[in-house]
Amino acid sequence: MTTPNQKDRRRSNTGPSLRQRADAAYKAKEPAEKNAPEATPSPEAARMIIRELRVHQIELELQAGELRRSEQELNEAQRLSRIGSWWFDTATNEVHLTAELFRMLGLDPASAPPPFSEHHRLFTPESWQRLSAAISRAQVLGVPYELELEMVRADGPQGWMLVRGEQVRDARGLVTGLRGIAQDITGRKQAEKALRRSEERYRELVNNLEAGVVIHAPDTSIITNNPRAMALLGLNEGQMSGRQAIDPNWKFLHDDHTPFLPHEFPVNRIVAEKRALRDMVLGIIRPGSGNVAWVSVNGVPVFDQRGELSEVIISFVDITGRKQADDRLRENEERFRVFFEDSPDAYLILEIKDYGKISACNKATEAMLRGSRAQILGMAIADVSPRRQPDGKLSSEAAANRIHDTITRGRNNFEWMHKRLDGEEFWAHVTISIITIRGRLVLLASWRDITDRKQAEQEITRLNAELEHRVLERTAELEAANKELEAFSYTVSHDLRAPLRAIDGFSRIALDRPDTELSNAARQALHSVRDGAQQMGRLIDDLLAFSHMSRQVVRKRRVSPGTLVRECLETLRPETTGRRVEISTGELPGCEADEALLKLVWMNLLSNALKYTRPRDPAQIEIGCRNDGEQVYFVRDNGVGFNMAYADKLFGVFQRLHRAEDFEGTGVGLATAQRIIHRHGGRIWAEAEVDQGATFFFTLEPRKTS
Template sequence: MKTLLGNKLINAIAIAIVAVFIIVLLSIWQNQRIQDTGEGIRHTNAVLSQSQEVQRAAMEFQLNVKNFLLTGDSSFLDTAGHTAALLPQKIDSLRDLIAGDSGQRPLLDSLQYYVSRSHVVLERAMRMSRAGDFENVSALIGDEARYGYSHRIQAMIDQLETGQGRLLEARRIANRRRVTALQVALWALIAGVVVLALFILRKIRADRHKDRRAREQLRRLNRQLEKKVEVQSTNLRSSENKYKTLFDKSPLPKWIYDDHTMRFLEVNDTAIRDYGYSRDEFLSMTIADIRPPEDVAALVDDVNNVRGKPDAFRNSQWRHIKKNGEIIDVDVTAHAIEFEGRKARMVVVKDITDRRKYELQLQRLNIDLAKRAAELATSNAELERFAYIASHDLQEPLRMVSSFLQLLQKKYYGKLDSKADQYIHYAVDGAERMKALIMDLLEYSRVGTGQESFGAVDTAVVMEEVGNIFREKIIGVRAEVDIGPLPVVFGDKVQVTQLFQNLLSNALKYHSDQPPMIRIRAKEQLASWLFSVEDNGIGIDSQFFEKIFIIFQRLHNKNDYSGTGIGLAICKKIVERHGGKIWVESAPKEGSTFYFTIHKKGKT
C-alpha cells in the first residue's frame, strides 16, 4: 500500500510537471504568434514607408521637370532623369512587399500606369518648352496638376496607404488580443495546477485511511484463498490429464522443450508423423537440430531473448528440416509453461511452405510493378521537361519572326500586288497560331510540375473571378450563366481557376444559334465534390468523347472556331492532379455537360 501511495505521489508530481510543460509550450506558441503579428506590423510599416518613397520620387520628378520648364535650367532636367530611373525600382520594391496581398496589386498596377503616363505628359511638355511653345506648356502643366495623372498618382497612393493603415490597425488589435489570451490561459493553468495539487493531497490522506482497512480485509482473504488453493490443486491434476490428451491428439505438430538446454521434453504424434523422427530420436535432440545451420545463431538469440520473460508469448516464422532433408517454412507459436518442475515452453507448429511461396511470388510481382511505375514516372517527367524546354526555347525565334512579319505587313500592305498581301497575311496568321500553340504547350507542361501549395479554395470566389474575366464576352453573346452554391475544396487555386475558365470559355465559344444558357453546379459525394458545367451549345458526338481530352485534338476547322485543341487536355491534367476524373455527356445539337470531381482532402 505504501508503494501505491508513493505511486500516486509520483503521478501527482508528473501531472504537475506536465502542466508546467504545457504552460511553457503555450507561452512559446503564443509568443511565436505575437512575434508573427509583430512581423506583420513591421511588414505593413515597410509597405507604408515604401509607398511614401514612391510618392516622394514621383513628386520630385514632376517638380524638377516643372522647374526646368519654368527656369530652363538643365540641372533640374538631370535631377529629373536620375529620379525617373529610380522610380521603377521603388515601385518594384513596393510590389515585392505586397506580393501576397491580391487586393493591393491592382492599385499598384494603376499607380505604375499613371506614373508612366505622367512621364509621357511631362516629356511632351519638355518638347513643347524646347520649341518655345510656353503658353501651351503652362496650360498643359496646369491641367495635369489639377486633373491629370499627378492627381491620380496621389489618389492611388492614398488608397494604398489607407488599406495598409487598416491592416496595420487590425494586426495591432490582434496582437493585443493574443497577449491578453496568453495571460488568461497562463493564469487558468496555474489555478488548475493548484487545484489539482490540493485534490491529490486530500486523496492521498483518504487512501491512507482505506489502506488500514484493506490490510485487515487482505488477511481474511488470504486465509480463504489457502482453502481454495487446496481445492483447485485437485482440479488442476484432473485438468492436466485432459490437457495431455489434447496435446497428443492435436492435428498440428506440438512439442515441449527445456527453456535452458533447448532439449525436447515431449512431442505429440502429429510431430512424429510429419517430421519423420521417432519419439526417442526427438527426445535425444534439441530444437536447434531441426534448423538449417545458418538459422541456428538467430534461434539461440531468440531463445535467450525470451528466456528471462516467463510470460512472453512468441509468434514467429522459421525454417525446419525434416528427417528426409526437406526444408519447410513454418509458423511457430510458443508460450512458457512448467513441465515436470522445469521451466519450459510449449510450441505449436503450422506448415506455411505453400503460403510462403505465394508470398514470395507476390513480392516479386510487386517489385516488378513498382519498377515499372518508377520507369513510367521518370518517362512522364522527362516528357514534361522536354515539352517545357521545347516550348520555352521556341518562343524567342518565333517572337522575332512574328514581329518582323507584322512590320512587313504594316509597312507594305497595299503597296504590293494582292497575292503578296495574301501571302503576308498567311505568314502573320501562321506565326500567331504557332505562338498560341507554343504558349498552350508551355501551359500544359507546367500543370503538375508547378510548386504552388495546395490549400482551401473557395470555388464560388473562383467562379466570380472567372465571370469577371468573361463579362464582355457573356454580354456580347447574350449568354445566361446560372451558378449554384459552390463548395470550398482542397487544391491549387491557380489551376482550379484555369479549369473553370477553360470550361466556361468552351461553353461560350461552341454555342448554337440560340443565346447560350450555362448552368454550373456542385454535388457532394462521399470523398469528393462532383462539379458539372452544362450548356445548350452545338454538342459533341459520342465517338469523340475521349478524343477531345487528347492534346491538340480538334473537332472543328480553325476558321470556324479558334483555339489550339489543348484546353480540355489541360483540364484533364488539372483534374487528375487533384485526384479526380473528368468526362462529358453530350449529343449533337443538344448541348454538352462536362463533369469532374475533386477530392475533399486533396489527391489520395
C-alpha cells in the first residue's frame, strides 16, 4: 500500500531539484518575512542573504530527509533481498557494514562494527583462510573476488554468505579500500545440501538395489547404470559405457530359451513403442562363461517437456533361481503332460462333487471312447457305460458305489463294462485313486481296454477245457497202457519162470544120473545151462521188482536213515563172513521219505559197497551225511571203483561196468536206487576212480533255487 506522497517521493529523482523544492518550501513557510526589516547594508540585500540561508537550510533539511529515506529504502531493500554491503577503509582499517550485514552476522546493528582484526572470529577457519587470501589478492593485485563463506554467528546456527569484493580507488587512482556486498545464502546452501543428501541417498539406493538399473539415451546407448546391472550383465564399467542395444555382443534368450532378435531387446522395444515394458523374462548369456542369468525386466520411457523421448530406464531383477525352478516345474509338467496325454491307457479326472463327471481326459480316452474331448468332458460314467453291467446292476448305481468305495479306501480297481460313443461295449480294467489338485479332491481314473485279455481268458478257458479233455483221454490211455504193462509183467512173472524152471529142473535131473551115463563135458554143459537159467530167473525177478517199484506210490514220512542202515547191514551180514570189513557210520540226520523205498536205496548202495570191496583187506566203508546247504547222504568205499568216463552209464537199467565173472549182478540195483531218489525229488551221483574206491551221494529234497 502506497500513498500518493510516497509516489511523489519516488519520482523525486526525476522531478524538481532540491534547490527548487527548498525555495518553494521557504515561500510557503515564511510569508511574514516579506514584511521583515531589511538589514543593512541594504535591507534588500540582507533579506536576500537571509532568504538564501533559509532556503539553503531547508534544502539541507530536505537533503537530510532524502538521505534518510534513501538510507531507509536501502536498508529495507537489503533486508528484503538479504543482501548487505560493506566497505573497508585501508587507511583507517575501519570497516563499515550495513544493517543487513549486521543481521546476517548475528550482530546488533546498534553496536559498533567489529574491527577488521576481529573478523576472523566471524567465519570458520577454512572460510576465513580463503577470505583473507582473497582480500590480500584484491588489495595488492586488484583481483575482485566472490566467495561462499561459512559464518560463525554469535547468536545461533551457522550460516553461509556469498561475499563479493573489489578495490576502491580515489580520483587520483590510489587504492583507498575495498567494498562489496554480502548475501545470505544459508537457505540455498541448505537446499543444496539437502539436494546433495537426497542425491546421495538416491545414488546409494540405486547402487544398492537388488535390481540392475540401466539408463539409456534415446539412441539406446548407455548413460549410466548401477553396479548390480554390471554384475547381472557380466560386464565391467568400460564394457558397459556407451554400449548400444544393437551391439551384437548382447546375447539374450526368451523365456523358452530361443534367442532374442535385436528389435526384441527391451530398450529397442521401448524406443520403438514409446511405452513401458512390464515383467519381461529374459536370459542373459554372460560373456565368457556362457552361463545364463535369468532376469525379469521392467522398463519405462522418460519424455522431456516437449514430449520427446529423453531416456529409457530399464531395471531388471535376478530370477535365475525362480526361473530354474519354473523350468523344472515346466519340465515336470511337460513330463506329466506327456505321461498323462500320451499314455496308452486312458486317464481321466472325475469330479467328486459332480458325481463323477469327467473334467479332464487324455488322447487315449478319446481313442478308447471314439469321441472328441469336447464330447467326452462333462459326461458322467453312466454316459460311457451300458445301462446295466454284465452282472445286471444299473451302471449308474454301480458307478456311484465304486466311487463311494474309492473315497472310503483311497484306491480301487475293478473290471467294468464301458460303452464307446458309437455304442460298442468293451471291457476295461479300471484303477481309481483319490488325488488332490490344488487342494481339491478329485478321482484319477485309468482305463485299460482288456477286450483282448477277456478274449484271451475265454480262449484259455476253452483251451483248459480242451486240455482237461485231452488229459482225461491221455489218462485213460495211460491207464490202459498201465494195465497192459501189468498184464505183461504178470505174464512175465508167471509164464517166463515156468520154462526156466523146466530148463533148470531137467538139467538137474539129468545131472542126477549116475556118472557113467554122462561125460564130463556134458555135465559141464548142463551146469552152464542151469547157471544161465538161474541168472535169467534173477533178471526177471529184479526187472519185475524195478517195474513194480516204479508204479508204487511214494508215501513220505519221517524216517531215520540210521535205523535203515543198521537193518540193511544186518541183512547183509552173510556177505561179510570170512572178511575183514571196517564200517564207520557217521551222523545220519532224519529225513522225509518212503521208508521201504529208501531202505531199498541203502540196501543197493551198501550191498554194492560190500560187493566191490571184496578184493580189499580190510574193506573200508564210510557211511555219512554232509551238509552243502542240503543234506547229502553218502556211502564211500575203498573198493575197485570205476572209470568216471562211464559214470553216465552207472544208473542205466542193465548197465554194468564190471564183468559178471568178477562181480555178479543184474545191473538193476543202481537203476532202482536212482528211480527211487528221483521219485523223491532228489539226485544221486557217484565219484570214483579205478582201484581207488567209489563214493555214492544222494539227496532226497529238490534243490532249493536261490
